Amino acid sequence: MAPDQKTFVFSEVSKHNKTLDCWVIISGKVFDVTPFMEDHPGGSEVLLAATGKDATNDFEDVGHSEEARDLMDKYYIGKIDKSTVPAKRQYVLSENQNYSSNKSGFIVKILQFLVPFMILGLGFAVRAYTKEKSD
Incomplete structure (x- = not known):
């Protein structure tokens, strides 16, 4: 850690919420x-989910190893002005997020739920058809 620590405000840190x-x-x-x-x-999704908030509880809840904690020094860039961190998380869409990507994510979840039922229904239909043909 650098002896002359830079102090960041929350609004500045929360802008850094993308994979790159x-x-x-x-x-x-x-x-x-x-x-x-x-x-x-x-995965990167875990780290992205930790942006825009104080992720201390998330980090501690996982139970990171001592090795993981030591690795953090490598990525340390400064401290946060705690008075600028909101009590509740503020959800901020990054530049590459928009309504359509959220909508398509919803569609994917629906399809993940429905496709197995569609396959099962197709299986029953084929079974009924082949049974009818053999009778």
């Missing part, structure tokens, strides 16, 4: 985890 530019706040410290996105064992 990702900062997180943990235990009053700011980390630029962009270089770690591909290597994170939980």
Whole structure:
């Protein structure tokens, strides 16, 4: 950690919420985890979900190893001005997110639910048809 720590405000840190530019706040410290996105064992989605808020509880709830905690020093860029962190999370859409991507995500979830039933129904239809033909 650098002896002359830079202090960031929340609004500045929360702008870094993309795969190629990702900062997180943990235990009053700011980390630029962009270089770690591909290597994170939980995937980049976990780190992206930690943006735009104080992710201390998320980090602690997972139970990271001492090795993971030591690795954090590599990504430390400064501290957060705690008075600028909102009590509740503010959801901010990044530049590459919009209504249509959220809508398509919903459609994918619906299809993931419906496709197995459609396949099962097709199986029953084929079974009934072949049974009818054999009688």
